[in-house]
Amino acid sequence: MSEGGVIEQLRKACAEEKGMLMLINLDNFNFFNDVYGREMGDHLINRIAGIINSVTAGEDIKGRLGGDEFVVFCRGLESRDELREMLGYINKKIDSTMEELLGVSEKISMGVSIGAVVVPEQGTDYESLFSKADYALDRIKQTGNHGCAFYTDESNKKYKSEMGNLSRNMDESGDQRGALWLDYDYFSIVYRYIRRHIETYNDTALKMLVTIVPKNVNMNEYDFYQTVKKGGQIINSSLRRSDIMMQSRQNQFFLILPEFPQTYIDKMIQRIDRKCKDAGIDALVDINIQHEMIVAQEKNDDKK
Structure with a gap:
């Protein structure tokens, strides 16, 4: 997944083609690094890059953003169900990789979350589409790991919550000692x-x-x-x-x-x-x- 020129390729694809722009984030990667070390973390991320590369088509545009995030434009992909199937396959392969690297007794569950936006349904400007995919990714990360979310105009609406009720519902009850x-x-x-x-x-x-x-x-x-x-x-x-x-x-x-x-x-x-x-x-x-x-x-x- 070479980073050279990938942004320009993404801009061109978003402006001219149909497909799906997605951000793929490896859940809990910093935590994994702290427990097992950066060398093991680098090995894992390279294995996951290979999994993502194998499940996407050769003509799709793929790049790595930072340590634990990938950007992919899947040409011609518009089916949300197909993306969910892709996510399930990636996470199953990651489970197998974790067992191979760390053993079946390992309790840490690694996987990816995906934020996606359909092109050109939600626009044709790459930077704007990237922000929308990032918003969708943030939404799924807040509700739980190893899932996917799709940006829609409806999903961007803000809902008011009553602060007092939320605080009371989340407060710890009783005198809880220890950690x-x-x-x-x-x-x-x-x-x-x-x-x-x-x-x-x-x-x-x-x-x-x-x-x-x-x-x-x-x-x-x-x-x-x-x-x-x-x-x-x-x-x-x-x-x-x-x-x-x-x-x-x-x-x-x-x-x-x-x-x-x-x-x-x-x-x-x-x-x-x-x-x-x-x-x-x-x-x-x-x-x-x-x-x-x-x-x-x-x-x-x-x-x-």
Whole structure:
């Protein structure tokens, strides 16, 4: 997917041809990079580029925008159902690729979301059509990952919501202690918000990966499951209410601690170790903790 001249090709196609302009975004790619590293991320994005290339026609115009987004003009494509079928195929191939790269036990679900606009139904100017496709993509990303949305004039209408009712419906009830324990989909949404906050305000956060490994390789599977479950509860109770966590694998937990001072990292690790010892699980399993600070990209680049 060469970027050379692709914009001019897109402008010409949008002005003269029928088809569909689409933005394809790889969901949770920054999160994947942070967990598995940039080298694995680059390998994954190249594999996905190959999947997109294989499912589209040779005469279609394709280009990569930044790290996790692609733009495609499918010549002659006007069927929304056909695009949905294409999306389903791409995401199935990504599932297979993830199993191949990381194993079937991996819980992180990767896939793509698509924002699309029909040409010339919604116009012939590439820049305007791109904005409409981007709007559709943003809409589907707000409602959930791995889906597609089509721009229409109706979809661009703004609806008013009563702020008080929305706030009351979303407020957390009761005195919830410990970190906010989320499943993958919700965790990745909050994670993306934290990353945006860090980039915008030059803030920092701490990420931790806690892996629980049985001391005895012959440990009963159910006993290990119960021990990991107890370990997760201990980790949760050790964290602040402003922290978030998820179980990324059967024996692994991924934590984000916003605005966490580096000088307190060792104390946090000691707290988790102490609580595990008090609960008696340290005799059954080893608790391995990796940690790294998340900083704004500019700040990170300045250090290189």
